[in-house]
Amino acid sequence: MPKIGIRPIIDGRRGGIRESLEEVTMEMARSAAAFLSENLRHSNGEPVECVIADTCIGGVAEAAQAEEKFSRENVGLTISVTPSWCYPTETMDTHPTRPKAIWGFNGTERPGAVYLAAVLGAHNQKGLPAFSIYGHDVQDIGDTEITPDVQEKLLQFAKAGLAVATMNGKSYLSMGSVSMGIAGCIVDETFFQRYLGIRNEYVDMTEFVRRMELEIYDKEEFEIALKWVKENCNPGADVNPEHLKRTDEQKENDWKTVVKMTLIARDLMVGNPKLAEIGYGEEALGRNAIAAGFQGQRAWTDFFPNGDFMEAILTSSFDWNGIREPYMVATENDTLNGITMLFGHLLTDAAQIFADVRTYWSPDAVKRVTGRELEGKAANGVIHLINSGPAALDATGRQTRDGEPVMKPFWEITQDEVQACLEATQWCPAVDFFRGGGFSTDFTTREGMPVTMARINLIAGVGPVLQIAEGYTVELPDEIHDKLDQRSNPTWPTTWFVPNLTGEGLFKDVYTVMNNWGSNHAAVSYGHVGGDLITLASMLRIPVCMHNVPEDRVFRPSYWTALGGIEPVGADYRACAALGPLYK
Numbered sequence: 001m002p003k004i005g006i007r008p009i010i011d012g013r014r015g016g017i018r019e020s021l022e023e024v025t026m027e028m029a030r031s032a033a034a035f036l037s038e039n040l041r042h043s044n045g046e047p048v049e050c051v052i053a054d055t056c057i058g059g060v061a062e063a064a065q066a067e068e069k070f071s072r073e074n075v076g077l078t079i080s081v082t083p084s085w086c087y088p089t090e091t092m093d094t095h096p097t098r099p100k101a102i103w104g105f106n107g108t109e110r111p112g113a114v115y116l117a118a119v120l121g122a123h124n125q126k127g128l129p130a131f132s133i134y135g136h137d138v139q140d141i142g143d144t145e146i147t148p149d150v151q152e153k154l155l156q157f158a159k160a161g162l163a164v165a166t167m168n169g170k171s172y173l174s175m176g177s178v179s180m181g182i183a184g185c186i187v188d189e190t191f192f193q194r195y196l197g198i199r200n201e202y203v204d205m206t207e208f209v210r211r212m213e214l215e216i217y218d219k220e221e222f223e224i225a226l227k228w229v230k231e232n233c234n235p236g237a238d239v240n241p242e243h244l245k246r247t248d249e250q251k252e253n254d255w256k257t258v259v260k261m262t263l264i265a266r267d268l269m270v271g272n273p274k275l276a277e278i279g280y281g282e283e284a285l286g287r288n289a290i291a292a293g294f295q296g297q298r299a300w301t302d303f304f305p306n307g308d309f310m311e312a313i314l315t316s317s318f319d320w321n322g323i324r325e326p327y328m329v330a331t332e333n334d335t336l337n338g339i340t341m342l343f344g345h346l347l348t349d350a351a352q353i354f355a356d357v358r359t360y361w362s363p364d365a366v367k368r369v370t371g372r373e374l375e376g377k378a379a380n381g382v383i384h385l386i387n388s389g390p391a392a393l394d395a396t397g398r399q400t401r402d403g404e405p406v407m408k409p410f411w412e413i414t415q416d417e418v419q420a421c422l423e424a425t426q427w428c429p430a431v432d433f434f435r436g437g438g439f440s441t442d443f444t445t446r447e448g449m450p451v452t453m454a455r456i457n458l459i460a461g462v463g464p465v466l467q468i469a470e471g472y473t474v475e476l477p478d479e480i481h482d483k484l485d486q487r488s489n490p491t492w493p494t495t496w497f498v499p500n501l502t503g504e505g506l507f508k509d510v511y512t513v514m515n516n517w518g519s520n521h522a523a524v525s526y527g528h529v530g531g532d533l534i535t536l537a538s539m540l541r542i543p544v545c546m547h548n549v550p551e552d553r554v555f556r557p558s559y560w561t562a563l564g565g566i567e568p569v570g571a572d573y574r575a576c577a578a579l580g581p582l583y584k
């Protein structure tokens, strides 16, 4: 896993100055490293390691020595720290792609902030953007406390920087190709390669057939998984008309097929040493995939059971093997939504909701259809997020923290919470869209989760853009919910979403948010993480076309200020255009 490099920067002149600063500077580096390691984990649960340069960096020779150590240690992002004046171009991190931040101590015995401003000037002049971390209140030199405002910025920068570094060199695996003419499924290799550092891998869905027929999966695991399904997956109502209902025997076989599909998709993504034991060494390796998508509709689902079980289980934080990191799998192989899920996962460490952005229900329409008024947080209308497939079971909202519903990183989830998520989910025989059968998850997300809905779109003449809507999950009274749910698809999971409104522009009202959504899907993360998404997007040079993130959470490199900080959306577009994608 990538590490965080800490660069203690010092005034190189000896004979008093440097010597007086050695200890305070190194101490700043040590406290930043300890703080980050204590407060961050990788999404796979591993601790985040920091690497401190062996010496303080007073000039270019020591900068080069630090660089040599960092490349040996797989450093993916750096934070330069200093309480004093130092020599900007001689000490700065000039790596072309690594996210960079500078923490300039706010003190006045020595001018750390003067260095900070000067080195940012150098970064901007050289086109190597860096984030500025400058404490709000003056501290005394030697004060080792990291103030809360600095802590927040260190974490926001580091988590997004780790996401950049973690993606770099991995693959996105398309299982199948374009589903039902959805443009988001089209693999734009330039986007993956130049903005994300991700390579594209492809496999035809016939590979599932081959592996099922030749039994290229772990048969022991298959038996365990099937037993687990029988014991843990509650059957839901079959709402199909009589002539479309599949027989019990067909359903029994469909369960076997969807469990095999799940094992196969996972093995395709990340490999499985068990396959080498049965003579399939190539298959055992997998595709180094950090995210994937399954076309499903229609080439597969017109004949075979749908991918809903496979997608829902893989994207959840648990299965028959226990509690584990969720896999990022996009339904319909909507690659752009798959990458949005990946962003959300790397920033929150938790499972994600993948959904169609299906319906805006205005208070008037709800009144007309149900005779009832929407109330509370739903009073201004709601957006119905619903799709078969990969809404993680974590999205039932049955994990809790201090009694409130949460989608947690897997290492915080308890076995009781796993059972509660499974209890809250029904597996319904797939409806008529799916001629080959299968099972869809039906649940309703619990009310009261702060969430962030997001989506990447590719725009001709611009490139990728990101849209973000922070808001809350709500629940509707049963009489309203049931009527609205019946009108859409009662066999699919529902999340009722209400964006936070600002009263103007794209967040004037709930309708305007829905009306400006850029495509049919969204990815939803737990928490108000729009600020983190903005920071990540700026590192990758993806402009944010729509967001309702409070100003104090918007944290981008200082380069953006020079492009017109007063009009942030325009500045974002200009900065991303001027810099171009992170990788060339």
Ligand SMILES: C[C@H](O)[C@@H](O)[C@@H](O)C(=O)CO
Residues within 6 Å of the ligand: 182, 297, 332, 356, 387, 388, 433, 520
């Ligand atoms: C079953 C239908 O084809 C749905 O899957 C369809 O509305 C979509 O999800 C489109 O994204």
Ligand SMILES: [Mn+2]
Residues within 6 Å of the ligand: 331, 332, 355, 356, 387, 520, 521
């Ligand atoms: Mn869809």
